Amino acid sequence: MSVTTIDPSTLDVAAVRADFPALAQRVNGRPLVYLDNAASAQKPRAVIEAVAHAYTKDYANVHRGVHSLSQHATDAYEQARSVGRRFLGAAHDEELVFVRGATEAINLVAQSFVRPRLGAGDEILVTEMEHHSNIVPWQLLCAEVGARLVAAPIDDRGALDLEAFADLLSSRTKMVSVVHISNALGTINPVAEIVRLARSRGIPTMIDGAQAAPHMAIDVHALGCDFYAISGHKVFGPTGIGLLYGRREHLRAMPPYQGGGEMIHSVSFAGSRWAPPPHRFEAGTPHIVGAIGLAAALRYVESIGAPRIGAHEHDLLTHASEQLGALPQVRLIGTAAEKAAVLSFVVEGIHAHDVGTILDQEGVAVRAGHHCAQPAIEHFGLAATARASFALYNTHAEIDRLVRAVKHAIEIFSP
Amino acid sequence: MSDLRDLYQEIILDHYRTPRNLRAPAGANRTADGHNPLCGDRVRVRLRVADGVIEDAGFEGAGCAISTASASLMTEAVKGKTVAEAEALFQAFRALVTGDSAGSTDADLGKLEALAGVRDYPIRIKCATLAWHTLESALRSVSGEVAADPGAGSVVSSE
Numbered sequence: 267m268s269v270t271t272i273d274p275s276t277l278d279v280a281a282v283r284a285d286f287p288a289l290a291q292r293v294n295g296r297p298l299v300y301l302d303n304a305a306s307a308q309k310p311r312a313v314i315e316a317v318a319h320a321y322t323k324d325y326a327n328v329h330r331g332v333h334s335l336s337q338h339a340t341d342a343y344e345q346a347r348s349v350g351r352r353f354l355g356a357a358h359d360e361e362l363v364f365v366r367g368a369t370e371a372i373n374l375v376a377q378s379f380v381r382p383r384l385g386a387g388d389e390i391l392v393t394e395m396e397h398h399s400n401i402v403p404w405q406l407l408c409a410e411v412g413a414r415l416v417a418a419p420i421d422d423r424g425a426l427d428l429e430a431f432a433d434l435l436s437s438r439t440k441m442v443s444v445v446h447i448s449n450a451l452g453t454i455n456p457v458a459e460i461v462r463l464a465r466s467r468g469i470p471t472m473i474d475g476a477q478a479a480p481h482m483a484i485d486v487h488a489l490g491c492d493f494y495a496i497s498g499h500k501v502f503g504p505t506g507i508g509l510l511y512g513r514r515e516h517l518r519a520m521p522p523y524q525g526g527g528e529m530i531h532s533v534s535f536a537g538s539r540w541a542p543p544p545h546r547f548e549a550g551t552p553h554i555v556g557a558i559g560l561a562a563a564l565r566y567v568e569s570i571g572a573p574r575i576g577a578h579e580h581d582l583l584t585h586a587s588e589q590l591g592a593l594p595q596v597r598l599i600g601t602a603a604e605k606a607a608v609l610s611f612v613v614e615g616i617h618a619h620d621v622g623t624i625l626d627q628e629g630v631a632v633r634a635g636h637h638c639a640q641p642a643i644e645h646f647g648l649a650a651t652a653r654a655s656f657a658l659y660n661t662h663a664e665i666d667r668l669v670r671a672v673k674h675a676i677e678i679f680s681p
Numbered sequence: 682m683s684d685l686r687d688l689y690q691e692i693i694l695d696h697y698r699t700p701r702n703l704r705a706p707a708g709a710n711r712t713a714d715g716h717n718p719l720c721g722d723r724v725r726v727r728l729r730v731a732d733g734v735i736e737d738a739g740f741e742g743a744g745c746a747i748s749t750a751s752a753s754l755m756t757e758a759v760k761g762k763t764v765a766e767a768e769a770l771f772q773a774f775r776a777l778v779t780g781d782s783a784g785s786t787d788a789d790l791g792k793l794e795a796l797a798g799v800r801d802y803p804i805r806i807k808c809a810t811l812a813w814h815t816l817e818s819a820l821r822s823v824s825g826e827v828a829a830d831p832g833a834g835s836v837v838s839s840e
Contacts, residue, residue: 615698617745619722620689623802627685636721649721649743678689679746681698 277570277578283659285310285566296629299664304449304608304655305633306499307480309563313503316562320555328554329528329545343554346561347544350509353564354494355485361517363510363544364557368476369399371495371510372443374547375472376403378520379493379512380441386412389438391469393431393455394420395448395642400474404443413440420645424451424600432463439464442471446478450639450653451600452583452608454482461491470516476500476508480657481579481606483572486511498556502657503563507556510547517543524549575658579607582656586665593669595676599643599651607656610637613672616679618650624678625652628671630664687798688805689746692754697746702756706737713828715815717807722748725827726756726815735759735767740812747796747805752812754793764820771813778809 283289288308291298300308320342326335328343350362365371380390390404394417404415416439418431426444435442442464447454457473464471472493475484479501486494493516498507512520522529522540526549531539540546567575586609590596599610613621622634633653636643643651654668709727716723722744729737738756743749755774759767769786774793776785780800799809822828 617749619745619805619808620747623688623805624685635719640721643721649723678685679694681694 277574277658279578279659279661282570283661285312286659287311287314289659293629293631294627299628299630299660299667301654301656301660301664301668302631302633303480303657303660304477304500304637304653306505307502307657308659309504310502310566312566313559313562317504317555317559320558325555327551339554342558342561343552346557349561349564353479353484353568354496354509354511355487356511357487358514360543361511361514363512363517363547364552365495365508365510365547366506366553367497367499367508368474368495369403369497371493371508372400372472372474373403374510374523375443375493375495375512376407378523378547379470379516381407381411382521384408384411384413384440387438388413388440389416389436390414390441390443391416391418391431391434391439392442393418393426393444394645395424395426395451395453395455395639396443396445397449397474397476398638398640399476400443400445401641404441414438417641420451420453420642422646423602424448424453424642424645425602425604426453426455426460428456428459431460435463435467435469439467439469442469443474444471445474445476446484447475447481447606447608448600448639448642449477449608449655450637450642450651451602451610452605452655453600453602454478454604454606456604457491458489461489465490477606477608480567480575481572482576492516498560498563501560501563502566503560504553504556507553507560509560512543514543517547520546522546522549526550528552570658578658579656579660582660582662582665583607583609585662586654586656586668589665589669590672593672593676596672599646599648608653609655610643610651610653612648612651613675616675618652620679621652621672621675624675625668625671628667628674630668630671632668688802690795690798692792692795693746693750696750696753700740700749700753702739702753702760703741704739705741706739709737709739710824711819711822712826713815713819713822715811715818717744717748717811719804719807722808722811724748724752724812724815726752726812726819728816728819730764730820733763733765735762735764738816740815744811745808747799747808748811751796751809754795755812755816758791758793759816767816767820771817774813775810778806 286308324338326339328340461471470492476497479496494511499505529549595614618634711728724742740752769788772786773788778799818828
């Protein structure tokens with residue numbers, strides 16, 4: 267988020283940290299510095315309590331019982347959907363499908379939306395910086411029908427080459443699916459422009475917003491995308507729950523993704539009729555309490571506000587980039603002009619895995635590896651990077667601890 | 682908290698910076714590829730085996746300090762050993778780095794003892810054993826063929 271007019275000091279980080287009980291612990295004898303937020307974020311008390319309350323007080327199956335508890339659970343589950351709609355800027359509750367996470371959302375769209383309209387020789391366009399979850403579902407589908415998955419290139423700063431992307435759109439392109447914020451490089455893609463380019467050619471679009479949700483305001487209506495996916499656990503919610511936004515006209519026309527209870531209107535051996543969206547896509551008993559926990563997480567983020575979060579994280583990213591970038595042995599990977607709270611780096615002469623182990627001994631949790639985005643990392647001629655990723659609760663002091671731990675790694679490995 | 686110097690001993694850093702036998706041995710007749718999907722490390726182990734003896738051993742690939750040093754030390758250790766001796770050495774080495782003595786042998790580990798510190802870092806055990814699993818796979822390979830990574834599944838291609 268390169269442009270901000272909000273003073274980051276308006277975010278009371280100490281108060282925010284007090285909301286997250288997991289942050290107040292020691293790891294390997296040192297106060298925890300949790301910088302693996304792009305993999306999964308810690309949970310605020312509001313989420314933990316919402317989950318505990320749901321199981322303690324209002325738990326039953328949804329959309330089935332005539333009894334009161336089932337009604338309470340159904341109300342809470344459907345209210346959670348409304349919270350998701352508001353968070354994503356959608357117009358109708360029926361446009362929000364509860365899924366296990368962004369991965370399932372993409373698989374659902376691949377199978378129920380794209381598959382019927384994809385033929386041999388057709389193409390699906392993604393980018394070189396995609397997470398494996400926005401590569402492999404398309405590969406599986408393409409392999410079945412003889413279609414081709416095409417990746418638009420990135421430049422050496424890790425930004426999408428928008429001109430090349432536009433040139434790759436053709437009459438063969440049947441779907442565009444791109445990541446909003448790269449989990450490996452931190453690049454914020456110009457998704458509004460991408461959607462505009464695709465729509466002008468009548469090509470539907472899917473945005474993988476797993477990394478965007480905890481960092482910036484999302485407005486699917488303003489974006490004009492056809493589908494948008496988020497994962498609950500990356501936005502301070504429970505694991506195993508996420509949201510797929512899909513345009514109403516698409517969802518209504520799409521066949522089910524999985525069959526089972528909940529998603530049917532009526533069943534007979536002569537044939538069954540599907541329920542309307544969103545329940546058509548929620549076969550089986552859903553992750554009821556996960557949805558309630560996710561709603562608590564989204565409310566929590568809304569209570570702080572995306573502009574304040576964005577400003578604080580931009581400040582953290584700037585500080586970390588300056589401090590780490592000042593070490594001659596460190597090379598930052600992914601330096602796009604539009605960048606969110608992810609800092610991938612390599613240290614000369616030290617493998618990322620060793621950096622990760624040494625940092626962990628200092629209580630600093632980072633991820634080391636290809637971050638489930640192998641093509642993006644290989645673009646830089648690497649097999650692995652270390653990655654520090656920030657959230658609203660991280661501080662300058664924590665970044666200083668990160669930098670000291672990296673210096674320690676350099677000391678250990680220096681001859 | 683474990684002391685990082687126990688993990689990153691000087692001999693390990695030396696073998697990481699200057700790996701021994703980082704080459705394809707002349708006349709190699711046993712080859713296998715190994716891959717650690719967790720960190721992306723890849724290693725290829727090549728051997729020249731004649732009359733049940735590992736006459737030469739080499740490796741190629743890039744990895745972390747632990748996996749590179751382990752591969753380097755391994756190639757030194759198995760050179761000149763019979764296949765049975767090399768397999769016994771692997772069992773002893775596995776016991777050393779996992780701390781689980783089941784299936785261990787009394788093979789003399791020598792310099793390989795330097796990797797004992799890995800047992801305090803369970804996530805890193807695979808780094809230390811990657812080259813050895815690949816060696817085992819190479820020993821079972823057919824001359825002239827590359828034994829595939831035993832952990833790899835089928836390939837999906839959309840190109």
